[in-house]
Amino acid sequence: GQNIDQPTEMTATEGAIVQINCTYxxxxxxxxxxxxxxxxxxxxxxxxxxxxxxxEKGRFSSFLSRSKGYSYLLLKELQMKDSASxxxxxxxxxxxxxxxxxxxxIIKP
Amino acid sequence: xxxxxQHPSWVICKSGTxxxxxxxxxxxQATTMFWYRQFPKxxxxxxxxxxxxxKATYEQxxxxxxxxINHASLTLSTLTVTSAHPEDSSFYICSAAPGQGHTEAFxxxxxxxxxx
Numbered sequence: 001g002q003n004i005d006q007p008t009e010m011t012a013t014e015g016a017i018v019q020i021n022c023t024y025x026x027x028x029x030x031x032x033x034x035x036x037x038x039x040x041x042x043x044x045x046x047x048x049x050x051x052x053x054x055x056e057k058g059r060f061s062s063f064l065s066r067s068k069g070y071s072y073l074l075l076k077e078l079q080m081k082d083s084a085s086x087x088x089x090x091x092x093x094x095x096x097x098x099x100x101x102x103x104x105x106i107i108k109p
Numbered sequence: 110x111x112x113x114x115q116h117p118s119w120v121i122c123k124s125g126t127x128x129x130x131x132x133x134x135x136x137x138q139a140t141t142m143f144w145y146r147q148f149p150k151x152x153x154x155x156x157x158x159x160x161x162x163x164k165a166t167y168e169q170x171x172x173x174x175x176x177x178i179n180h181a182s183l184t185l186s187t188l189t190v191t192s193a194h195p196e197d198s199s200f201y202i203c204s205a206a207p208g209q210g211h212t213e214a215f216x217x218x219x220x221x222x223x224x225x
Contacts, residue, residue, distance in 0.1 A: 033213065040200070040221065041218070041219065042115075042202050042216035042217060042218055042219040043153070043202075043216055045213045048213060087152070087153070096155070096158075097143070097155070097214060099152045099154075101151065101152040102152055
């Protein structure tokens, strides 16, 4: 079966750095996505990786290793507004998005 | 980025009634749209894939007669929850992408359905 694993919850301090890991096992691979979701809202796109390596976008960076089935989302200079759930999703061979359960990130002052 | 509009944002209905949710792609054509359901503290669960001009493809365990999907045009898909019951209360989200291989999917705002 297809499976995406990420930690259920993480806590970090305002101004610090946090890394959210994601491991996946899917039938085929057509890219890995990270989305941010605030409670009661739809997900918003953060990043996309299809090749191995690091993609940097402002305070957020995302890394992919296809051979290891592994990705992480790195958030720097954390702000209180970064408190949200972070969803890892993989497009399988049918271009269908397979979602992880999400990691709830709690930012403390 | 592309815009997907979903309406209504929230709805409260009585048990046994039907509710229709609309999903529109405002600035691109979407031959395929996706309907998700999300229960509190859980992940997005794909319910069905809506295909323009043909029947929707439902995921295992999703009743096609209860969750009616119509994708009549390249910019509009509707989900009708028929004979709603309290257990259908959930957050329903649609998404679409301009092309199968296009990188990101764009989401509607979501619809909070409460059945009383």
